[in-house]
Amino acid sequence: MLDRYGVTTGNLENQNLAVSAELPEALSEQSDLDEKRRREQQKLYTMVQYAKATNCRRAFIHEYFGLRHGGRCGACDCCQI
Numbered sequence: 001m002l003d004r005y006g007v008t009t010g011n012l013e014n015q016n017l018a019v020s021a022e023l024p025e026a027l028s029e030q031s032d033l034d035e036k037r038r039r040e041q042q043k044l045y046t047m048v049q050y051a052k053a054t055n056c057r058r059a060f061i062h063e064y065f066g067l068r069h070g071g072r073c074g075a076c077d078c079c080q081i
């Protein structure tokens with residue numbers, strides 16, 4: 001991401017990657033950072049819900065990605081209990 005903003009020099013392969021310029025405003029705006037934090041917290045919450053799921057995990061993943069699922073898969077750990 002930093003490379004995309006042109007604020008780095010060097011590269012990982014040569015082990016000389018360094019930040020060479022100020023971070024762009026887009027990466028330091030508080031409102032953008034707050035929104036990013038909110039999205040990351042939502043993803044973490046969804047991960048916790050997945051870990052605590054008692055219904056079919058495959059159905060959970062399908063629902064997360066907005067796909068239809070025909071009930072329980074019969075193969076995941078939740079379905080096998």
Ligand SMILES: [Zn+2]
Nearest residue numbers: 056073076079
């Ligand atoms: Zn299942």
